[in-house]
Amino acid sequence: MIGREFIAELENKREKVENLFNFEKFKVGSGTYGQVFQAFPKTKNKLFPKKSYALKLIECIDHKQNMILSMSACREIALLRELKHENLIQLNRIFTDQRKVWLLFDYCEHDIWQILTYHRKSETDKFPSKGLVKSLMFQMFQGISYLHNNWILHRDLKPANILVVGEGSKIERGRVKIGDMGFARLFNSPLKTFVDIDPVVVTFWYRAPELLLDTKHYTKAIDIWAIGCIFAELLSTKPLFYNEEEKLETSTPYNREQLHKIFTTMGFPKIEEWHNLKAMPCYERLTKDFASAAYEKRSLAATLSKYKLQNTSEFRLLEKFLTMDPTKRITAEEALKDSYFYEEPLPNADAFYGMKIPYPPRKYLPNEENNNRTQHQQQLPPRQQQQQNIPLQQIPLPGIVKQEPRIQP
Numbered sequence: 574m575i576g577r578e579f580i581a582e583l584e585n586k587r588e589k590v591e592n593l594f595n596f597e598k599f600k601v602g603s604g605t606y607g608q609v610f611q612a613f614p615k616t617k618n619k620l621f622p623k624k625s626y627a628l629k630l631i632e633c634i635d636h637k638q639n640m641i642l643s644m645s646a647c648r649e650i651a652l653l654r655e656l657k658h659e660n661l662i663q664l665n666r667i668f669t670d671q672r673k674v675w676l677l678f679d680y681c682e683h684d685i686w687q688i689l690t691y692h693r694k695s696e697t698d699k700f701p702s703k704g705l706v707k708s709l710m711f712q713m714f715q716g717i718s719y720l721h722n723n724w725i726l727h728r729d730l731k732p733a734n735i736l737v738v739g740e741g742s743k744i745e746r747g748r749v750k751i752g753d754m755g756f757a758r759l760f761n762s763p764l765k766t767f768v769d770i771d772p773v774v775v776t777f778w779y780r781a782p783e784l785l786l787d788t789k790h791y792t793k794a795i796d797i798w799a800i801g802c803i804f805a806e807l808l809s810t811k812p813l814f815y816n817e818e819e820k821l822e823t824s825t826p827y828n829r830e831q832l833h834k835i836f837t838t839m840g841f842p843k844i845e846e847w848h849n850l851k852a853m854p855c856y857e858r859l860t861k862d863f864a865s866a867a868y869e870k871r872s873l874a875a876t877l878s879k880y881k882l883q884n885t886s887e888f889r890l891l892e893k894f895l896t897m898d899p900t901k902r903i904t905a906e907e908a909l910k911d912s913y914f915y916e917e918p919l920p921n922a923d924a925f926y927g928m929k930i931p932y933p934p935r936k937y938l939p940n941e942e943n944n945n946r947t948q949h950q951q952q953l954p955p956r957q958q959q960q961q962n963i964p965l966q967q968i969p970l971p972g973i974v975k976q977e978p979r980i981q982p
């Protein structure tokens with residue numbers, strides 16, 4: 574059998590994702606990396622247990638019949654095939670046809686962004702329970718310490734990337750699954766309060782200070798800072814370093830407003846606290862833009878005083894996550910041994926243990942506009958398609974840089 578026949582033979586033997594699952598009308602996410610659908614196995618499909626799945630369509634640039642997998646698709650598949658942990662999203666299957674690649678995951682109805690949004694808007698149920706917060710944190714640290722022990726950094730931990738399994742599954746109800754949804758980077762969205770900020774707009778709220786000072790080394794400590802921000806947000810339901818200004822992604826990660834927000838919340842870093850501060854690439858700019866005296870009275874305790882967190886194990890642990898000097902920040906392994914996780918209420922493998930789940934299911938997104946865009950892309954010559962496929966943040970947009978006065982709180 575020559576090549577072409579073999580391919581054709583393979584083609585019609587291969588399971589088609591459209592024949593196995595109902596999903597087209599159930600789009601739940603769309604981002605830089607592709608679109609995600611909630612998928613339900615068709616009745617005749619005995620291959621897959623009757624539960625719902627997340628089906629991620631990866632856009633492949635189809636150039637003269639060759640399938641060119643984007644860099645990010647290769648990275649995601651290579652990474653996820655190696656990883657297996659109960660607190661990480663699990664890649665079940667990969668489907669390919671001439672023009673597309675589909676990744677099949679177990680479905681998670683909830684995530685921490687959705688849980689926080691529910692409590693922010695609720696009059697009667699304003700905070701997640703202590704047990705829920707502790708279980709989410711404990712399971713998050715189990716997932717992250719698995720990643721860090723395998724020398725993998727997440728680098729974009731935020732509430733929307735911490736998924737939680739809902740009622741659907743008996744054995745995995747309330748199980749945290751860390752993922753990376755790679756949401757589209759939208760800029761200049763109209764200024765919104767954080768209550769209804771959608772998870773797809775880029776935020777710097779979870780970025781460690783060394784990142785904002787353009788450190789050349791991504792480290793595990795950067796993930797720990799982000800988890801600290803998520804922990805503070807679970808305790809207060811407010812983003813700790815909320816910053817209404819969404820700036821265009823400039824060439825350097827230096828972001829004055831975000832740094833100002835951190836210093837206003839935590840105080841200005843002292844050299845004796847952070848020995849290596851002077852070695853940071855943006856140290857000169859820091860000293861030019863900020864007067865440390867302006868933050869004298871600022872501290873985490875002062876900022877969180879209204880949440881009555883002083884002298885609690887939560888606060889003591891939070892301070893260890895939000896340590897300015899990355900070399901002094903607690904590791905995931907150490908965090909798991911902290912007394913906070915050995916006091917009542919103990920963490921539970923079902924984060925929703927003992928409670929009815931009040932959080933709403935995911936909303937389905939409209940489908941037609943993306944369809945047109947995808948079809949439209951098929952007609953474009955590859956070069957333009959390439960251009961179109963570069964995520965927004967890499968296309969230098971005409972940012973208006975105005976000279977602002979020196980930062981005063």
Ligand SMILES: Cc1ccc(-n2nc(C(C)(C)C)cc2NC(=O)NCCCNC(=O)OC(C)(C)C)cc1
Pocket residue numbers: 601602606609627629645646648649650652653656661662678679680681725727736751752753754755
């Ligand atoms: C390019 C690239 C994109 C994502 C990932 N990645 N990395 C990780 C680890 C390392 C955190 C486990 C996980 C992923 N990928 C994903 O999490 N993909 C999620 C696809 C399923 N999407 C999904 O379940 O979305 C809803 C909206 C239903 C929650 C890697 C590389």
